Amino acid sequence: MRILIANVNTTRSMTEMIVAIAQSVAPPDTEIIGITPDLGAESVEGNFESYLAAVGVMSKITTYNQSFDAVIQAGYGEHGREGLQELLDVPVIDITEAAASTAMFLGRRYSVITTLDRTVPLIEDRLVLAGLNERCASVRASGLAVSQLEADSKVAAKAVLRQATLAIEEDRAEVIVLGCGGMAGLDRTIQDRLGVPVVDGVTSAVLIATSLVRLGLKTSKVRTYATPLTKSLSGWPLQLSPTDN
Structure with missing residues (x-):
């Protein structure tokens, strides 16, 4: 089984970190391929x-030239x-x-701890769109930028722990x-300190994706996610019709 996991930013070192975490929980017969957008x-x-990021990820995924069984988008609220x-x-x-739905198996209400405050509305909107907001107690910002998470894991853990508490x-x-x-x-560190379940979206998504593949389930092509109509796309990075993929 081959799963593509797409980082939503262009920082390759973060892609490598995400792949390592994803591979750590993947079944032995599962290959995790990291995708970093060019745009x-x-x-x-x-x-x-x-x-x-949405355009960059779609462009990169649809031009990947080998077969794959599932895709994970590793951006929270994107x-x-x-x-x-x-x-x-x-x-x-x-x-x-993946993270929110997993959390709902483990407790009545969950809270999301994210990066900067400006990302909170994006996450809230995504949870509403997915129908996962009713059991969300809060979305809290740690105050750290994404780059700070990568730079110092101890500082990141401390900031996340404060808001989680x-x-x-x-x-x-x-x-x-x-x-x-x-x-x-960071999930294990926070969980050990707080004594409550802590859910990481990357690992949750890997196990959900592998389960869907093993069940032989694919995205429905009736109505909502039907293949895009054939038409000319001006300036699209792929320079071809989506239906050619």
């Missing part, structure tokens, strides 16, 4: 950068998952939805969700 920002922390589902028939898993004490959360692909690997 986009070095870190995604807002709507403008998120929309760029745009683009729906576009990938139109372009592909394999399962497409977004780590936002407040989420439990003030927001009545029972499960903590890590709201950034760059936080992958």
Whole structure:
């Protein structure tokens, strides 16, 4: 089984970190391939950068020249998952939805701890769109930029732990969700300190994706995620019709 996991930013070192975390939970017969978009920002922390990431990821995935069984979009609250589902028939898993849905098996309410405050509305909107918001106690910002997560894991853990503690004490959360692909690997540290389940979107998405593949399930092509209509696309990075993929 081959799963493509797409970093939403152009920082290759972060792609490598995400792949390592993903591979650590993947079944032995599963190959994880990291995808880094050529178009986009070095870190995604807002709507403008998120929309760029969506185009960059779709372009990179649809020009990948080998077979694959599923795709994971490793951006928390980012745009683009729906576009990938139109372009592909394999399962497409977004780590936002993977983490939130997993958390709902473990407690009545969950809280998301993310990066900068400006990303909070994007995550809230994504949870509403996915129908996962009703059991979300809160979305809290750690105050750290994505680049800071990569630079110092101890500082990152401390900032996430502070907000996770407040989420439990003030927001009545029972499960903590890590709201950034760059936080992958912090789950065990936070869980050991707090004594509550801590869910990482990258690892959750890997296990969901492999399960869907083993069940023989693919993205529905009826209505919502039907293959895009054939038409000329001016300036699209692929320089071809989506239906050619």
